Amino acid sequence: MSLSKATLFIKGNPINCECTHVSSLKWLRENQDKFGDLNETYCIDIKEMSISNFFQEASFVQFELRCQTKEWLIASSIMLFLVITVVLVPVVIKRYRVHVDYIILRLRSRWRGVMRTMYSQSFQFDAFVSYAEEDYQLACNTFYQVLRNRGLKISLPDKDFIPGLSKVEQMLQCIDDSRKVVFIVTEKFLENGWSSYNVQMVVTHAFHNKRERSIIVIIKDDIPIERMPRDLKFVWWSIINIRWPHCEENMEFFWDEITAALLPNT
Structure with missing residues (x-):
């Protein structure tokens, strides 16, 4: 079969x-x-x-x-x-780019062993100053010179950043080495995209390390608070804001106010 x-x-x-x-x-x-x-x-x-x-x-x-x-x-x-x-x-990724970048930077820095895990009361600088590139003269020739003459140690990107290295990594390192973080907010600052990224990174870093009260905002050009970068407005309750005066006779009081804000225990 x-x-x-x-x-x-x-x-x-x-x-x-x-x-x-x-x-x-x-x-x-x-x-x-x-x-x-x-x-x-x-x-x-x-x-x-x-x-x-x-x-x-x-x-x-x-x-x-x-x-x-x-x-x-x-x-x-x-x-x-x-x-x-x-x-x-x-x-x-675009919406939370800063947070993603910050996490990557922290992991990379921790891997290299260069990021602090604890913060002491001693700092190399009294303040790290952030400003728009167009405000170089204002920040470096006026702001920096006056405060240095008053005995304060100021860290500036144009003075302390090393060419060729990551600006963001150097910025975070300078912030770690500074008691306060100062933003000089002008019309040019609001227009500058890098400064906006700068603001977000600083606020993220400050919150992560519980240092949001270390931020000082110097407001120039009669800019209303409503026009401040969103990330600064988010922590406005915890920061010190000082208006740049119009009159020359008020400048001495202005510098005294900034000096007091930058000194320890303020």
């Missing part, structure tokens, strides 16, 4: 009729003439219907459609997840 004409009996075998076995079920349906007891063989998950009835046109077409729907739903869900991920990840 030829094996090609042999009849197989599979009654009692566990036949799985779920969508995961649709290919095997299609083969079994196409070759059901080779089996002699499909009317007595049942799916393990459909006890009330024999395999021969399950393979009827109406039943099997409905089964295939149900499986296609599940496959489409799974594929659609995966595609939707990928699309959302591709769209949202850049948005989140």
